Amino acid sequence: MVSRVIPVDPFDLVIFGGTGDLARRKILPGLFRRFCAGQMPESSQIIGAARSDLDDAAYRKMVGDAIAEFGGGRACDSGTLDAFLKTVHYVKTDAKGDGGWAELNDRIQQDRVRAFYFSVGPSLFGDLAERLHRFGLATPQSRIVVEKPFGHDLESAKALNATLAEHFDETQIYRIDHYLGKETVQNLMAVRFGNMLFEPLWNAQYVDHIQITVAETVGVGGRGGYYDKSGAMRDMMQNHLMQLLCLIAMEPPAKFDPDAVRDEKLKVIRALEPVEPHHIVRGQYAPTKNEPGYRDDVDDPKSRTESFIALKCHISNWRWAGTPFYLRTGKRLKARTSEIAVVFKDAPHSIFGVDAGRHRNVLAIRLQPNEGMTLDVTIKEPGPGGMRLLDVPLDMSFAEALGPEAEEAPDAYERLIMDVIRGNQTLFMRGDEVEAAWAWTDPLIAGWQDRNDVPKEYDAGSSGPEDALMLMHRDGRKWREIKV
Numbered sequence: 001m002v003s004r005v006i007p008v009d010p011f012d013l014v015i016f017g018g019t020g021d022l023a024r025r026k027i028l029p030g031l032f033r034r035f036c037a038g039q040m041p042e043s044s045q046i047i048g049a050a051r052s053d054l055d056d057a058a059y060r061k062m063v064g065d066a067i068a069e070f071g072g073g074r075a076c077d078s079g080t081l082d083a084f085l086k087t088v089h090y091v092k093t094d095a096k097g098d099g100g101w102a103e104l105n106d107r108i109q110q111d112r113v114r115a116f117y118f119s120v121g122p123s124l125f126g127d128l129a130e131r132l133h134r135f136g137l138a139t140p141q142s143r144i145v146v147e148k149p150f151g152h153d154l155e156s157a158k159a160l161n162a163t164l165a166e167h168f169d170e171t172q173i174y175r176i177d178h179y180l181g182k183e184t185v186q187n188l189m190a191v192r193f194g195n196m197l198f199e200p201l202w203n204a205q206y207v208d209h210i211q212i213t214v215a216e217t218v219g220v221g222g223r224g225g226y227y228d229k230s231g232a233m234r235d236m237m238q239n240h241l242m243q244l245l246c247l248i249a250m251e252p253p254a255k256f257d258p259d260a261v262r263d264e265k266l267k268v269i270r271a272l273e274p275v276e277p278h279h280i281v282r283g284q285y286a287p288t289k290n291e292p293g294y295r296d297d298v299d300d301p302k303s304r305t306e307s308f309i310a311l312k313c314h315i316s317n318w319r320w321a322g323t324p325f326y327l328r329t330g331k332r333l334k335a336r337t338s339e340i341a342v343v344f345k346d347a348p349h350s351i352f353g354v355d356a357g358r359h360r361n362v363l364a365i366r367l368q369p370n371e372g373m374t375l376d377v378t379i380k381e382p383g384p385g386g387m388r389l390l391d392v393p394l395d396m397s398f399a400e401a402l403g404p405e406a407e408e409a410p411d412a413y414e415r416l417i418m419d420v421i422r423g424n425q426t427l428f429m430r431g432d433e434v435e436a437a438w439a440w441t442d443p444l445i446a447g448w449q450d451r452n453d454v455p456k457e458y459d460a461g462s463s464g465p466e467d468a469l470m471l472m473h474r475d476g477r478k479w480r481e482i483k484v
């Protein structure tokens, strides 16, 4: 299979926060890989902008080092790296001051797409939008890319949307959720809407329940201060898991077009019922002999912020009425894995009798690692001794099925940045979607704050608190094992 790389038109990309962690780890190496793939034209410009006192040469050195450290090791000779670095520039710019903006304006070419990546803390988003406008950089060809977190609650998300809307049209605003750039996440739509097989069964009549797990093995590490004000609900559930839920539950859009897709996702969020308090389990990882626990990591022995959350929710519409969705995410768990599992109902009648046991088809979509899909089907256990049934997986790993092409597929940031340049907003969140997600999330957070709920402690390296297992056991169901 041959990968198709369609070059984009030459562009200018300004990375505010061009010296920061995200720029060095993801954005710049990602752009380099697109350059190597022939997608980014040589006459494009990448302009780092931050307060540090650097010139082009010093910034190019920083970018080269970042690529060496985080570049992903794909084959690309040093000549190509030199050619890429020639596209890289630096303009010392302060989001909160007026220095650098005129120079930035001079450096940017007229009459081509100009994208401004806000890879800075969210408190600077409004300043950047306002100065882009005031210094004449915001033109009809401008696009802004806004990193998460997009607001802290509904009120702050509305305020941020309003600030950005003062200077930019919604079609110019790209709210990034890198989960949506993952190959497998997009594949969810291909699997659902490109096959006849699944869609007729994709509803409450045939699906028993759906579970979504995003598990991390790392703790909060150096992000303790930020994380403790946020927690797993705001940091992961409100955005990443919510987006996965939307893609798995939405109605087929009439076409694969940004607003058609986002309209359907929005309907899912708006149809989410409030979650009962006893259907939410929050947890904090405990210390081990060698490693600190959550409260040590955030340096607050009384912290009530969750590093784990599991919940059961319902979508009130014709397709899903009565089907529970179980969602969980957490840090310091058993394995790093993201998976969506659609668990189908039992066959209505077993011709093999009760002794044959209970067998269910499960479609599991692995987002990471080892991206792929598994469909559990029931077969006869081979050999004599009567009809004994066995569930076996039809297992498809992208890496095996697609070979080197799967490995060469752009990572989430690469793909999403190219989508910004092309002007395709399908994989970016619209303002109303973000607000609807907060409108669902806020009362849940207010509820546990009012009740003074304390998160349950869980062992590092486990599957989360015991109560999270009970959340499903009580319903006669169980979570799939967290494993690589």
Ligand SMILES: NC(=O)c1ccc[n+]([C@@H]2O[C@H](COP(=O)([O-])OP(=O)(O)OC[C@H]3O[C@@H](n4cnc5c(N)ncnc54)[C@H](OP(=O)(O)O)[C@@H]3O)[C@@H](O)[C@H]2O)c1
Residues within 6 Å of the ligand: 016, 017, 018, 019, 020, 021, 022, 023, 049, 050, 051, 052, 093, 094, 095, 096, 118, 119, 120, 121, 122, 124, 147, 148, 149
């Ligand atoms: N890191 C990640 O993996 C990750 C993942 C998802 C989302 N995000 C989000 O991405 C954004 C950036 O995160 P990060 O981890 O890269 O942060 P970071 O490492 O702290 O970098 C912040 C950047 O902002 C610049 N900056 C700070 N104040 C500035 C000002 N007044 N004017 C201009 N530039 C300023 C800093 O450079 P100077 O000090 O030189 O000005 C630096 O380049 C945040 O919103 C974060 O939530 C990050």
